[in-house]
Amino acid sequence: MDDDNLLYRIDRVHMNAVEALPPFVVPTVLATLVGVRPVTLATLVWVYVAIRLIHVAVYLRGGNAAKGGSVRTILYVSGALVTVILIVVTALAAIH
Numbered sequence: 258m259d260d261d262n263l264l265y266r267i268d269r270v271h272m273n274a275v276e277a278l279p280p281f282v283v284p285t286v287l288a289t290l291v292g293v294r295p296v297t298l299a300t301l302v303w304v305y306v307a308i309r310l311i312h313v314a315v316y317l318r319g320g321n322a323a324k325g326g327s328v329r330t331i332l333y334v335s336g337a338l339v340t341v342i343l344i345v346v347t348a349l350a351a352i353h
Contacts, residue, residue, distance in 0.1 A: 260324045270316045281340050288347040305339045308332055
């Protein structure tokens, strides 16, 4: 299969979303348990969801952006950065 096949891209974007979910869900649940402010948590969750939805749209659209490159890399790094921010906010809330 290759990136020119829509069914392949649908499968890949689904698998990518499934793989990306646990590293974000675990800190989100921990943030809830340690008392991170709801507005802060909701903002981070919605930013992450928006990044993931943009990634889905870019990948499903196809073309050069779907084959890899700067757009997908920027989206991946942005999602990871939001996760790191969530972990830091959670750790700070747990300390205080």
